[in-house]
Amino acid sequence: MDSEAALLLETVNFAAEKHRNQRRKDPEGTPYINHPIGVARILSYEGGVTDIEVLQAALLHDTVEDTDTTSEELEAKFGPIVTHIVQEVTDDKRLPKQERKRLQVEHAPHCSQQAKLVKLADKLYNLRDLNACVPVGWSAERVQEYFVWAAEVVKGLKGTNLALEEKLEKLFKQRGLQL
């Protein structure tokens, strides 16, 4: 087996252990790990991305934000490049939600190309997920607000990956939104 395949297995196993007690917000409580795996798969299969560090960062992208994982732990296991990408896509959960959302819009254009790829795939996965099933407790208005905010973030990520941007644009159009 090639070493990149082994590295991806090591990475997905680490993410699965970290997210093992978490579920998505859908009524069925889908295992959370389906999301990071799906984000990495969007990058590879739909975005044509082969940069192993981007694929690893996609698998790990919610570990620091949503589990007890620290940057130091990621750095020791996966090195500085992967860790930096994850840091760039990590919200500071100590901040109020509105502030976190505003900062994503503000920071998106200044992220590295690698982080922009992960952010595009993360938004594409989450918007498709919203079209497939509404999270428990979310109104139709809250779903639409998420699309409106996501469009603002994605505007700042333009020029990164045409295939992913076209798919996002179609989803926004269906909601009456433009990039």
Ligand SMILES: Nc1nc2c(ncn2[C@@H]2O[C@H](COP(=O)(O)OP(=O)(O)O)[C@@H](OP(=O)(O)OP(=O)(O)O)[C@H]2O)c(=O)[nH]1
């Ligand atoms: N659409 C959808 N999202 C779910 C579901 N379960 C968990 N999530 C996660 O919820 C987040 C979006 O929900 P919000 O209420 O806007 O944000 P919050 O969790 O940060 O407070 C996303 O986080 P994120 O991946 O960190 O991305 P981001 O939205 O913060 O950029 C998404 O992955 C689900 O069933 N459907």
Ligand SMILES: [Mn+2]
């Ligand atoms: Mn995510």
